Amino acid sequence: MDGQPTAGVVEQIRDIPIYRASIERGHFPVLEKPEIADGFPDNWMTPALEKALEAGEAEFVLSTGTNHARMQIIRPPYFLLNSYYRLWSEHPDISGTWEQGCRRVSLTTVLATEHVARVNARKRGAEPSPVPDLDDRRLDERTLYLNLRLDPALWTREDVERMLGEIETARREHPEGRYHLDCSGYHLAHLVHKARAWGLWEDFPRPDSIIHAYEYTPANVRRYLHEHFDCPVIDLFGSTELGYLYYSDRHGRYRPYLDKMSVELIPVAPGSTLYSLIVSSVRNPYMPLIRYRSGDCARTLDGTPDPTKISSFCGREKELLAAPDGPVAQGDLDERISAAAPGIFLHQLRVEDGGTTARLLYTTFDGDPLGQAQSAALERGVRELTGLPCALEHREHIPIGKSGKYAWLARDL
Incomplete structure (x- = not known):
């Protein structure tokens, strides 16, 4: 499989400047991040995109830049959130907590919390508070962000008591006292560890489902979470620019979630069974990515480059x-x-x-x-x-x- 786009996909991207040379050649090389940034946004601009930006149907955002230089992208508002919500609502192990209207409590980086607080302040025409309160940290009626400190290892007892209290507030908003916990695996492990150390574990409201989706979660941390929570613990794999591509089941086996997408696996070095992910996606209509190197690495169950057999996502290519x-x-x-x-x-x-x-x-x-x-x-x-x-x-x-x-x-x- 050479990963070349179908005729239907080529027709969808025909007006986008960055792809014109590839269309003329009849061959699409791997698309690297620097090429996306070079000449941005003119290399992506079409009459349809200009109208979408004017109408607020498309927006400029930055990728997280956690493991690489931050990259400016164009996408529909709430593109990643909607991708998350859709996957949550369709996941075979946890769709029930979506259908029952469970609140989503998110425990991840303080940068994510600060972003939500900035967005809410902008809506009010105000400056964000240095310490955003509970309402400032609500992304929408369903999602609340908890973390107010960069390093979770430095959370104080007061921090932990506040977060447990806010989780309880979200739990009580559901008629049956249920909630969904979204997290970085590391952050949740820190919270569990500190709650246990300070005699607060009995005050930790038990979630009905857990998703960790923000970074690589080590096996020992995953094991620790499974030992302490009697509910499905699900991993999602994706990115700001692509949305979510794969999900694990409650047993840790990965399944493709490639709506309007395809994936190629290319060895990171000749003969290697460690593969680089090359993704073609038209899920984002304003910035379709064709043969895009996401920068992520994976291994498969049998060592072959079969994207349906991915057994683990194992970090970043640059690392x-x-x-x-x-x-x-x-x-x-x-x-x-x-x-x-x-x-x-x-x-x-x-x-x-x-x-x-x-x-x-x-x-x-x-x-x-x-x-x-x-x-x-x-x-x-x-x-x-x-x-x-x-x-x-x-x-x-x-x-x-x-x-x-x-x-x-x-x-x-």
Whole structure:
């Protein structure tokens, strides 16, 4: 499969300047992020798009820029939210909480909370409050954002009590006392951990469904969530510019959700079974992306480039680590860690000394360093994976990044 668009798709994009040369050649190369930005927005502008922008049916937004440079895009208002809501409403394991009108409580980066507060302030013609209150953090009648602090490891007891109280408020808004919890897996694990440590776990209202959808969630964190919540815990995979492409079921198996989309898998290096996602999508009518390199990596059940057999989304292409046996992704390191040391919570691999040695910083759920046997097994596993001698270093705290997300890899710090 060469990924070339169908005649019907070509007809839909015929007027878009960025695709004219490809249409004339009869071949569409892989579309890279810098090409999208080069000459933006003129390289996307059509008479129909100009009218949509004037009418407010299309808007300019920035991608999150968590793991790459922020990219300006054009999309319908609430494009990603509507993609989320539709998938939630159709998901075989959790559609019931959508149908029953459960409120969505979102526990993710403070940047997301601040964005919602800015949007609401703009609607009122006001400046956003430095500490937005509950109403300022409501995205719509269904969704409330909780987090007010960059680093969840630094949440105070007061922070945790406030968030648990706001979750309870959302739960009570439902006639049967039910709610849906949307989160970054890391943030929810921090909240559970702190609630347990401070004797507040009994005050944590139990959700009826959980989605984590904002970043890669390590296996140990997923296991921790499954141990503490007796409800489906679902992963969604997508992006600001594409919407959602895949979802997991309650058992962790991924299913395609490719409405108006197709996916190719291209090896990140010759002979590799680690694949780069190349997506063609006309789901966003104002900025259709044809053979677009999303920057994400995946592995499949059988090692073949079959997008229906994806077994894991394992990090970003720009964060791959070169190793003797081929590029190493975030998910590859995570697999070694979860197998050798299920008690590890956060981790970061630091490549030092000009790329010749590594240190694995880690925290644990119980706060104690690993024992000698586990440490030796993990050091050996990291060395086999990366080709680098590795020393482990237990930490009480690994700071979160400015984006509100964790970096699994740091070089020469």
